[in-house]
Amino acid sequence: PHTPYPIPLSGSVQKGFGRGGKDLGCPTANLPDESIERLVELCKPGVYYGYAQVPGAPGQDGKVYPMAMSLGWNPFYKNERLTAEIHIMHKYENDFYGKELKAIVLGYIRPELDYTSREALIADIDTDKQVAIRSLERPGYKVFEDDAHFTQ
Numbered sequence: 001p002h003t004p005y006p007i008p009l010s011g012s013v014q015k016g017f018g019r020g021g022k023d024l025g026c027p028t029a030n031l032p033d034e035s036i037e038r039l040v041e042l043c044k045p046g047v048y049y050g051y052a053q054v055p056g057a058p059g060q061d062g063k064v065y066p067m068a069m070s071l072g073w074n075p076f077y078k079n080e081r082l083t084a085e086i087h088i089m090h091k092y093e094n095d096f097y098g099k100e101l102k103a104i105v106l107g108y109i110r111p112e113l114d115y116t117s118r119e120a121l122i123a124d125i126d127t128d129k130q131v132a133i134r135s136l137e138r139p140g141y142k143v144f145e146d147d148a149h150f151t152q
């Protein structure tokens with residue numbers, strides 16, 4: 001089968017469990033289930049990279065930033081359902097629950113892994129962010145920053 005990327009996503013940001021995104025220094029915005037049906041069909045659990053935008057974030061200009069996305073099993077649904085959570089590589093001054101989040105998924109970083117320590121998890125999140133940023137530096141990806149998905 002051919003590569004499924006780019007995969008566009010959009011939906012209003014949902015409240016998660018607050019399970020440590022912010023304490024790990026890595027808040028992740030949750031997408032609604034109905035917005036990730038195609039993603040779930042095409043992709044296995046794991047960490048992905050791409051671009052994201054929150055046009056209505058308070059005080060923002062709708063800029064497009066690199067992102068890392070985790071597609072993982074959600075304990076709330078007894079691990080029967082996948083959830084997509086996106087960390088945008090930008091320091092927002094405020095939360096943006098309820099605002100529209102747009103993203104384009106461009107590639108796969110790694111499978112979902114189990115961690116024995118908080119330190120190991122934090123170290124790996126940092127690696128994911130670096131991999132995402134370095135991957136997106138490739139000139140071929142530049143066009144997706146200006147994709148119609150983000151300008152419409």
Ligand code: ADP
Binds near residue numbers: 092094
């Ligand atoms: P939750 O469990 O509700 O997802 P998190 O600790 O993961 O809680 O925080 C996620 C929330 O933080 C997002 O829904 C968004 O409103 C806010 N937020 C602020 N900055 C960012 C960012 N750079 N990337 C993603 N979410 C962010």
Ligand code: MG
Binds near residue numbers: 018028030
């Ligand atoms: Mg989160």
